[in-house]
Amino acid sequence: MSLNVTGLHVGYATAQVLHGVDFTIGENETVALLGRNGMGKTTLVRAICGLRPPTITAGGITFGGVDITKRSSHQISRLGIAIVPQGRRVFGSLTTLENLSVIPQRKEIAGERWTVERVFEFFPRLAERQSSMARSLSGGEQQMLAIGRALMTNPSLLIMDEPSEGLAPSVLDVIHDRIEGLRGTGLSTLIAEQNVDLALDMADRVIILDDSGTIPWSGRADELRTDAALLERYLSI
């Protein structure tokens, strides 16, 4: 199922952040959402997932042909969009196992179903920590759990907001490898990232947000990688 964002204006009570954002994520596609600090990546992610604030003031979002602009977050989840939020936000007072088993699962799915066992196979480290309180997990383990939790909904679009944030390089490799492992499972992925190298490694396509609140550039990941001027201009690299 594909995601279509058209003419999206999004803001908070205090400020308008996005001023007309258009893009599409096709089936089986991995798209990176780049942009410097505070350009509105999280704002866009939250708007898509139905999390309020912010408020969508104009434009629309459809997913698999369904208009989700005004849907609430649980309905959007039920349609197949799952979020790995910035800062992980695992349920700290639940065990690792409970963090997974508490998630309602969509039934109407195309590929292989996600189960607790499958998540544990996917992240063996989580199986080892299954009875630990999530708040006692390391940052990397919490990130794995946040991804595993999102997968438990059996999504067709997985949206990750800065999965690399605050992780040690060794852990980053694991997360990177696992996100690669999701390719070809029929899942589309949107990854908002500050870590440009990582994002370019993982993504087929890139969209960039800048301080105009629009998408000044989008294109193939390998195009951006070799374009020093673009990298400098929008990502200060």
Add this chain to the structure above:
Amino acid sequence: MFEPVFLAQQVLNGLSFGALLFLLASGLTLVFGLMKIVNMAHGAFYLLGGYIGVVIAGLTGNLLLAVITAVIVVAATAFIVEVVLLRFVRGQELPEVLLTIGVSFVIADLCLAVFGGDPQNLPTTATIPGALMIGDLVYPWYRIFVIGVAVAIGLGLAFVQTRTRIGAVVRAGVDDREIISAMGVNIAWVFTGMFVVGAGLAALGGTIGSGMQSILPGVQNEVLLYALVVIIIGGLGSVTGAAVGSVLIGLIDAFAKAWIPELAYFTIFLPMALVLVLRPTGLFGRTA
């Protein structure tokens, strides 16, 4: 003043009052934990449950029937209050609290109009007769029964919270309401369920409590105040905290009433002030 029989008597008084407080405070703290609102109508649910229980018990002499009727009527009232009123101000703290205060006034006034202003009690035919006798200690079985009910409810709540999926959903919602919604849980209905269960527990407290202390206008504010003190001491959102806080306040209240009756009301606020100073999140509250 310090004779063993007297002390045992006061301990049992404290525990049975604490049991009543727990039935109130557990619902109040669960609702707060999930939605971060203090339901100021909680005392009114106790009041309404008490009156209905007394009436049904008077008609039938059957305590179980009285409890069931009171719980159903109050739970249905709470359901309507939640779905028809509270939902429209969800997330706006001040309107939410003010609305529950309004609901409390309406329920209390309707109770006054319907049931009158005289103190009412469960008819003795509906309570449990007799008393426990150990040596010189004589203690009514009914009050011991109330302690038993609260213990059973506490164990039941603990079981649901820790061993069932809906319990896990609630705990996840307490941790992060927004994210559990984003994972596909319709948290608004979970909250409605919680609000209704909390109100039902208050009604249970009102009915069986009216066998220990009279139901009369004004009681809703008194029990609400006690329940608030309990959950502030125990930690907002914590059922364990509600249990410990209830026992603590029950005991302090019982001994204060026996030893320094003129200061009894003050003595429950002293531990609250101490807890707020030393551990502002309460004994079992989370440190953000």
